[in-house]
Amino acid sequence: MTENQQDTTGAVVAPKPTDAVSAPKPSANYQTIDPAKTHAVAEFKHNFPLTSCRVSPTGRYVVAGAQDLDIHVWDLHTTEKRTLKGHTSWVRSFDFSADGSQLYSACWGGDIKFWNMADADPHPTTTIQAHTGSARWVRLSPEETRLATCGNDLLVKVWNVADGSLLQTFSGHEHHPYAVDFHPNGKHLVSQDLMGHIKIWSIESGKQEREIVASIMTGYDKKFAADMGGARDLQFSPDGKGFASAGISNVVNSFAGVQDPIIVLFDWKTGKETAQLKPEKTFQGIAWGVRYHPNGFLVGAGASRSGKGELWFHKPGEKEFFHTLKLSTAARGLDLLPDGQHLIVAHSDGAIRKYRMTAEAMEL
């Protein structure tokens, strides 16, 4: 593992390539966020390919799912790695409480588990058999009292965080829902399925309020007679005026990974698409992550069919990404650190890599 370095203010500087004793000296614009200058600053390795990641709101922990049954936790302050055991299938989605003390995880087996991250050796404090078939997504409500999940039983469910009891069940998806999120107002849920059907549910009425059909995010593979699509990540903008969905488009031969990654932005009020963002045509694959940066720009991450990765950056109102950073391995998960300067990517080579969105530090 190559450790990141932090000074007493918490600022992260470039990693030591070896055990060199000299510390890098920050450059003048080292604190200025500039996505075009994004570069890797730290790496944390696991011995299985990673599948997903999440950063705790305090910025202390990075958790990752992998092609094994465990949750892998890195403490960014100490670089210590812990392994949380308890799931019986791959873990595919996480969320944290605002203080970072509680972790919620969802696995392909359909279970949701709660973990107390303050424990020295966390074990599940609550386990819910949430869905028949995979539990694909878990999100904590803004007021932190409810969890939303979706799964292969075609249901979206809302759970009481206090006792793990089921509060609401929303049915209506005819194909597997891939992701669900709370609107920041806490009154609505949005879920998107394999066929690009985005359902907006009213928590108050317990019913579907409206539907957006993002047909560009699904495709039928004629050769293999199967559908391909789904949201691989879904997030609301902080102001709740829109949301972003990452996935695929232009299905040609999905069984060989021949389709285009896409990030689609939606206007919450009208339900209309406001942008369809695609990388260069040579990059065929899947968009696995999307995040709204507090400064207003959007970050996306994806994996190509040849196993490479890319990070994409988009400014509001523009039709294309303004910057692309090529990565040597596939990006399968994306999250931002609360400092706004760093992002985390879960890679297919088993690495969590930390990227800094500023100019590189100057070496002495």
Place this chain on the structure above:
Amino acid sequence: MQRNQGCNPLDHQMARRQFLAGTASGALGLGVLNSSATAEKLQSQHRRILQVYLQGGVSQLESWDPKPGTEFGGPFRAIPTSVPGIHISELLPQTAKRMHLLSIVRSINLKTNDHTQGRLFMEKGRRAGEYPYIGSIASKYLAPKNSELPGYIHISTRGLPDATSAFLGAQHGQLKFEGVKPPSNLAAPKGLNQSADARRNQFRLQLNKQFGLGRSKSLTESFDASFQQAEKLMARKAFFEKAPAEQDLARYGKHDFGRNCLLARTLLENGATCVKVTHHGYDSHAENFNFHLEQLGECDTPFSMLLDDLHERGMLDSTLVMIYSEFGRTPKINVRYGRDHWGTAWSIALGGCGIQPGAVIGKTNEKGTAVADREVDAGHLFHTTLQALGIDPKSDHDIAGRSIPIGDPTAESIKELLA
């Protein structure tokens, strides 16, 4: 196009009439299967085959040989089945409840990762050469002479017809249906009454007779076979015209594969001998897990309903069921969450006529990367299937006086799989 006239160089390499081997499990091994007594006995028993072909190569790790929690195990869990001790993937929950009707072979090594080679090996029981598919063999030896349906019917939603009958003759070739759509031009032309149609057919036969004088029989027999098959289907066109019962659709599913399985049931109930139903979409070099969720999720219920219906109708004793592919998929998961072609250590399931139910034959190693016990290939499976149907795979086809071994003479049946 060169027509297969029942003779090719490879045939001449075959030992003639190398039979007289002992027979087992009631297989009718009289050396040459065309002897009338043997043929009549087989045909009177009217054993059948239902082939459910998962095209592209279903993953053994996501179906019959799950390895959860291992390096290449993937995200899915293993679930118990109706047979104590046998676990299969959680993607087949309905099939798991019917495991007592099936057996699994977990130790297949085809030594090929090629779609076509794997498919032909699985269908013909031989790695190379122009030999008939098992469906064509069933058509020739198991179909009653007075059968009202073609002997080998394949229901699929895409793909071209295969050349399946080799030297057995075109009448035993596969007739392909595009899903539940009736074959093109099934109905007689408007204005053509039954009498006129009969006269037209008589005239055609006369012309055929004259044309065939001094020519090889095989030049005209395929045309005759086509007319005969069309006649049979025209007589049974209600199969296609009558909408399935709602309660059946509710059980099987309203998707294409559910409807295709329902048609397969109807055909088997009405005297078809070999019915093959193809479910496409398993060649998952990318997104293997999501695709297997979707595809096996669609396959599991109609396949289980078919098993139930055959069982409840008392047909399973006389119908061999096989659910298979051309190979499995690599244990190693590639960077696209895909699994690639893998003929080295994979599985199929069989049940029904002549098959010992509730058995697991062979095993793979802990990670699923190699066969650990009882390695078999498609030659063994071919012998086993024929034996189970009562056809001695060590006997010969008699093709115009030439003897051609039905099964690969170097292969054997998997005896512990036979009932």
